[in-house]
Amino acid sequence: MSGSTIIFYILAALVLAFGALTVFSRKIFRAAISLLMSLTCIAGIYLLWGMDFIAALQIIIYVGGIVVLIIFSIFLTHHAGESLPKPLTKRLLEAGIMAIAGLGFTSWVVYNHVFGPASSIAPVDPTVHNIGLQMLSYSHYGYVFPFEVINILLLAALVGSIVIAIKKSKKEEE
Amino acid sequence: MEQVPLSHILILSSTLFFLGVYGFFSRRNLITMLMSVELILNSVNINFIAFNKFLYPHQLEGVFFTMFIITVAAAEVSISIAIIINLYRRFKTIDIEDTTTMKF
Numbered sequence: 088m089s090g091s092t093i094i095f096y097i098l099a100a101l102v103l104a105f106g107a108l109t110v111f112s113r114k115i116f117r118a119a120i121s122l123l124m125s126l127t128c129i130a131g132i133y134l135l136w137g138m139d140f141i142a143a144l145q146i147i148i149y150v151g152g153i154v155v156l157i158i159f160s161i162f163l164t165h166h167a168g169e170s171l172p173k174p175l176t177k178r179l180l181e182a183g184i185m186a187i188a189g190l191g192f193t194s195w196v197v198y199n200h201v202f203g204p205a206s207s208i209a210p211v212d213p214t215v216h217n218i219g220l221q222m223l224s225y226s227h228y229g230y231v232f233p234f235e236v237i238n239i240l241l242l243a244a245l246v247g248s249i250v251i252a253i254k255k256s257k258k259e260e261e
Numbered sequence: 262m263e264q265v266p267l268s269h270i271l272i273l274s275s276t277l278f279f280l281g282v283y284g285f286f287s288r289r290n291l292i293t294m295l296m297s298v299e300l301i302l303n304s305v306n307i308n309f310i311a312f313n314k315f316l317y318p319h320q321l322e323g324v325f326f327t328m329f330i331i332t333v334a335a336a337e338v339s340i341s342i343a344i345i346i347n348l349y350r351r352f353k354t355i356d357i358e359d360t361t362t363m364k365f
Contacts, residue, residue, distance in 0.1 A: 110287075
């Protein structure tokens with residue numbers, strides 16, 4: 088077992104442990120911090136595989152943006168230090184059965200599937216240079232159209248979140 | 262370099278996915294449900310990157326899909342945080358058992 092394999096298993100165990108803490112913790116702030124650690128460990132896995140750009144994106148957008156936004160909204164909507172109310176037993180049972188059955192079925196399928204060998208064509212380096220060239224290419228296999236669609240989606244989300252969260256004055260509400 | 266078997270990576274991502282599913286269905290708080298959705302999206306990202314890296318290294322398709330998923334997740338979180346704050350302003354709670362005005 089080489090060093091990178093051991094590091095992968097350690098990171099995978101950390102991802103799962105922090106993910107479980109996110110889901111099971113009754114303190115909402117601790118859940119958010121465990122989500123942050125889990126996402127950071129996933130970025131570590133990407134780094135281990137040589138996907139530098141995706142790891143950077145993961146750190147910048149997820150850890151630096153999304154988790155900070157979640158923690159911000161926790162501060163806006165919760166009193167610090169209170170634990171969440173107990174979940175309903177019926178829904179716990181339903182969710183547990185669903186998750187365990189799904190996990191069992193998926194693991195069974197994965198274990199019985201034989202994956203083909205990796206393609207023997209010369210590999211492409213996932214550098215920012217190559218990614219950017221293909222992202223903005225108009226020719227075959229270019230991604231410029233989804234790029235523009237995502238731009239419009241982001242603009243719509245920006246405007247929409249402002250419109251939804253804006254505080255209406257008393258006159259307008261009446 | 263010795264390679265981790267692909268099935269172990271898939272088991273990792275499916276365990277993370279079903280942890281997210283469990284959290285989504287068992288939690289009562291909107292923000293924790295949002296966190297579970299983040300876990301689900303991240304498990305899908307791991308799958309895309311693993312397939313790209315270990316089965317089709319001559320393409321960059323998995324990288325693009327991961328980037329688009331990350332972008333959609335950012336848009337989704339911004340919208341849902343806005344909805345949560347609006348809901349909190351109106352009902353003074355974000356527990357889904359208490360906000361049943363529009364419940365069918």
